[in-house]
Amino acid sequence: MLKEKLKKSLFVALWFAVLTFPIMVIRVNTIEKTVVWRWGNLFMVLIGSYVISFIWNYAIERRERGEKTSIAFIENIKLKTRTISQNVKIRKGGLAALLLIVVLFPFLTSFYQMSIMNTALMYVMLGLGLNIVIGLGGILHLGYIAFFLVGSYSYALLNQHFGLNFWLALPIGGLLACILGILIAVPVLRLRGDYLAIVTLAFGEITRIVAENWSSLTGGPSGIRSIPRPKLPGIDLSLIDTAKLVYFIMVVLAALTIFITLRLKDSRIGRALIAMREDEIACRSMGINTTKMKVIAFALGSVFAGVAGVVFAANTTFINPASFTIWESIIVLCIVVLGGMGSIPGVVFAALVLKLLPEYLRAFTDYRMLVFGAVLIVMMIFKPGGLIPEKMKHYSFTDADAAAMKEEDE
């Protein structure tokens, strides 16, 4: 048995060695016309892929046998955290500590740390917004960043032409994105699955291309410059103070988004959205107007992106269409999938991980995408529910006739 496994891994290692031979071993210098053979690399590839393949096979086999890849130590920690987190006092204390950290963060860290946190918080908002559409409603939306674009441009343009200030732009940006969301919901309503994905993808690109080519309005590829940062009336803020202000704006907005999505999920509308994700045909036969639900999902999801977009424009003071490529949509999609479809804590966690880690891993910048891809594959095989899988609410009924008692379980 073991012998077979070792043999299998050997084949994999050999195969990888052959596969990577041209890039890892041969280096041709075209100027001096020399060829360097780096045999050391071959050796590394052989050893590396041998070990990885062996571990991989072992893990896959365990999973197929239905065993959870659980180590007693980890299980122990899980159990302990569960008992601790159920203690109300500790829960409250934990929340207070978290609040304190959040409030003190900008005063303890550098400008750089703050600005990456600002971006990460924007992605928390985007992730939660898309979570309504994909995670709850099950509508595969690949052009989500278009709403972010609309929010950004609406602040930039309204400010440029009408001198609209940041605070007013926040709701207006959200509203405009929402209107666009409803408009695009109408044509995609009839579509499902792959077709829907393609249409939303195209829509995202169309929005970007319009922004790129409508030069008279949007400034074309060169974008819009010197967008004013958020200001407080009557106070002159330095650059650092403005970053702090943006940080607090983002914290409030992200908290608001979390609050709204949590409440929404545990409501009549939220349940209907989840049912639509589970089975659209059954959903319609159970008296749910799926057309209306899809429009609601799109409209709500886009509001958050629009508002985040306004802050984005104000924070960077410069926007151009290059910031809103399909790649950004994919990142937000990854946040939702990696965090766990429909899981609000999962999405928040994934957004922070996906936006903060790359910044701190600047040293490995060349391999960033490689690691990212590998992590995604491993996740989807071993933890398809995401980092923090969605949990359905549990209820306990004390007595047959007593009113239902709710038990928080998230």
Add this chain to the structure above:
Amino acid sequence: MGVLEVKDLTMDFGGLRAVDHVSLEVNDGEIVALIGPNGAGKTTFFNCVTGVYNPTEGQVQITAPGKASEEIQGTQPHKVTEKGLARTFQNIRLFQNMTVLENVMIGRHSRLKSGIAGAVFRGKKTRAEEQQVLFDSYEILKKIGLTRWVNEQAKNLPYGEQRRLEIARALATEPFLLLLDEPAAGMNPQETHSLVDLILRLREMEKISVLLIEHDMSLVMSLSEKIYVMDYGKQIAVGTPAEVKKDPIVIKAYLGEDIDA
């Protein structure tokens, strides 16, 4: 007075006539069965009645208790449900990752009002409504006998229980007519027996009528007051179980024609 009256219903898919001028009537409090060999068009007929398909021809008329009759052909499925027709599916279509209770709560959807604002602000009205939903849904689970699964994900239920949950979910929409598409498919004799009990009990307690498609003849014969038989999209017989059982045309449709005859 019939709660459901279908007249000359026809459904074409391109050149194929799946349902050909079928008429059917369900009276108040009646249990009616629709039987026929595989591919006879029974499920298509169901889909036409419940709004999944828009029939090519014919009328579907419903008369809710205490209300005027109305024609509902071509109405969207969710509106049909609102009007009081609820259905189950041939291949179970539960919301698999939702809990048993949530599945039933979804059934209550069309009888509730709270919207987005209610969800976000969670005012007095919304909270009261939510409590009521929990209470009502739990009551339905009690009636069907699924309370011990309340917080279980629907997909983890045994097969027979999943079928019962589908009925519970349909019941939550407050129907006056329940349409069951092969409710006993895949059940063992014991489960089938308790299903018969359940359907009879529901008719008594909820004052509903039932239209069901079924292949299990023992269930059909013991439950239904009237049987319609379809074959190749056409209605070939109608009558009481005893009449249908003896009908030579029905026997021929089920057993096939003798070549020598």
